[in-house]
Amino acid sequence: MEIIKYEGYSLEDLIAQAKREHGKNVRIISYEVIDEGIPPFKRKRYSLLVQVATPEEGFFELLAKEERSEEIDRFLERIEEMIDKKIAPLKDALTQRCEVGLGEAVVPPGGEEIPFEEQFKEFTGDALDLIRLLIKKDVDPKVAKELVKESCGFDIDANKFDLNTSFFREALTNGIEKKIKFKGPLKLQKGAFRVIAFVGPTGVGKTTNLFKIASELVLNQKLRIATISIDTFKVGAIQQARSFSNILNIPFFAISDSKNLKKTIQNLQGYDVVLIDTVGRSHYDYWRLGEMKEILGGSSDFMDVILVISCNYKNSEAIEIVNRYRTFFPIDSIFFTKIDETHKPGILLNLPIKTDIPVSFISIGQKVPEDIRVLNPERMAKYILGEI
Ligand SMILES: Nc1nc2c(ncn2[C@@H]2O[C@H](COP(=O)(O)OP(=O)(O)OP(=O)(O)O)[C@@H](O)[C@H]2O)c(=O)[nH]1
Ligand SMILES: [Mg+2]
Numbered sequence: 001m002e003i004i005k006y007e008g009y010s011l012e013d014l015i016a017q018a019k020r021e022h023g024k025n026v027r028i029i030s031y032e033v034i035d036e037g038i039p040p041f042k043r044k045r046y047s048l049l050v051q052v053a054t055p056e057e058g059f060f061e062l063l064a065k066e067e068r069s070e071e072i073d074r075f076l077e078r079i080e081e082m083i084d085k086k087i088a089p090l091k092d093a094l095t096q097r098c099e100v101g102l103g104e105a106v107v108p109p110g111g112e113e114i115p116f117e118e119q120f121k122e123f124t125g126d127a128l129d130l131i132r133l134l135i136k137k138d139v140d141p142k143v144a145k146e147l148v149k150e151s152c153g154f155d156i157d158a159n160k161f162d163l164n165t166s167f168f169r170e171a172l173t174n175g176i177e178k179k180i181k182f183k184g185p186l187k188l189q190k191g192a193f194r195v196i197a198f199v200g201p202t203g204v205g206k207t208t209n210l211f212k213i214a215s216e217l218v219l220n221q222k223l224r225i226a227t228i229s230i231d232t233f234k235v236g237a238i239q240q241a242r243s244f245s246n247i248l249n250i251p252f253f254a255i256s257d258s259k260n261l262k263k264t265i266q267n268l269q270g271y272d273v274v275l276i277d278t279v280g281r282s283h284y285d286y287w288r289l290g291e292m293k294e295i296l297g298g299s300s301d302f303m304d305v306i307l308v309i310s311c312n313y314k315n316s317e318a319i320e321i322v323n324r325y326r327t328f329f330p331i332d333s334i335f336f337t338k339i340d341e342t343h344k345p346g347i348l349l350n351l352p353i354k355t356d357i358p359v360s361f362i363s364i365g366q367k368v369p370e371d372i373r374v375l376n377p378e379r380m381a382k383y384i385l386g387e388i
Pocket of ligand 1: 200201202203204205206207208209237278279280337338339340341363364365366371
């Protein structure tokens with residue numbers, strides 16, 4: 001704000017001059033009349049005090065005006081650019097935090113939230129970006145750290161770890177290779193009797209995927225296969241398994257007690273592989289799980305137990321399921337299903353790393369027999385990165 005004094009012999013002229021020079025918004029503070037000369041030559045002189053807005057204050061008023069000059073618009077654009085530049089790092093940090101979501105910041109009990117950069121302060125560059133991406137896919141932060149570190153070298157300039165490759169898939173595959181065990185394709189031979197039992201919670205895809213495997217073994221590997229269902233409790237379950245067996249033209253047995261199962265398995269020793277479909281149980285149903293253990297018997301040299309689990313499960317739930325099942329059965333491998341139904345398949349990495357159980361297959365859809373793949377490190381990396 002500035003005060004300007006005008007002096008002259010016509011008050012109207014002085015006001016007009018002030019308005020001409022400083023715009024309509026000039027504010028008159030006061031005026032003084034000074035008598036000059038002595039009669040008869042006496043005349044009035046005026047002293048006018050006005051308040052004018054300084055350029056900064058007038059700026060916002062100018063902006064509010066409808067007809068702005070091109071110059072002002074250009075000036076505004078420049079200011080916007082300058083502001084954008086200034087807040088760019090802040091914007092980046094905010095976006096990353098939003099993308100990373102809940103897994104990204106840790107709140108220790110009774111303490112303050114640990115920011116992402118602080119949690120992963122030993123990493124920089126691509127390594128940090130890959131960790132961020134993995135967490136976005138629901139990979140546990142500790143698991144992400146463990147895996148990424150496997151593909152890092154020490155950046156002397158930054159004094160931090162960074163990826164030693166510029167390809168995320170390569171880096172992740174390398175970490176997965178080192179941290180997760182893969183069963184590979186089923187190693188089955190003609191004449192070498194094997195039993196494979198599929199266990200897991202209800203609805204995860206045990207029956208459907210058992211028959212995908214059966215199709216591969218019968219049609220491509222030309223093995224002699226028989227199937228047994230101990231899923232006698234669920235309505236329609238036996239029919240579902242029987243009709244799959246009929247299509248493949250393989251023998252099918254429905255069994256509900258351990259004595260019968262042992263006898264049937266003995267009678268089937270002339271087959272190459274016997275696949276056992278089990279009833280889906282809640283992992284909280286200890287009584288039913290105990291009953292299933294009773295039927296299947298303890299571990300045996302010729303029996304593998306595959307735990308089927310859906311990629312839809314929450315990480316903590318999946319870990320609890322595996323831990324409960326493994327108190328009843330020694331689990332040889334984890335078979336993941338329904339990868340097609342999730343965009344956050346972190347469970348693929350979290351579960352094998354946290355339980356140290358090898359992985360075998362992945363089901364990628366409902367179609368029998370084609371929607372199944374053998375898991376390997378590169379394929380797993382692709383699923384995590386959303387490349388397939
Ligand atoms: N989208 C999708 N659906 C699947 C996949 N695998 C199985 N399903 C479907 O999941 C549903 C349940 O599959 P089932 O094979 O009956 O599951 P289950 O584990 O035998 O179930 P219970 O016998 O009740 O324990 C079926 O509709 C399958 O077609 C998969 O990879 N993706
Ligand atoms: Mg079933």
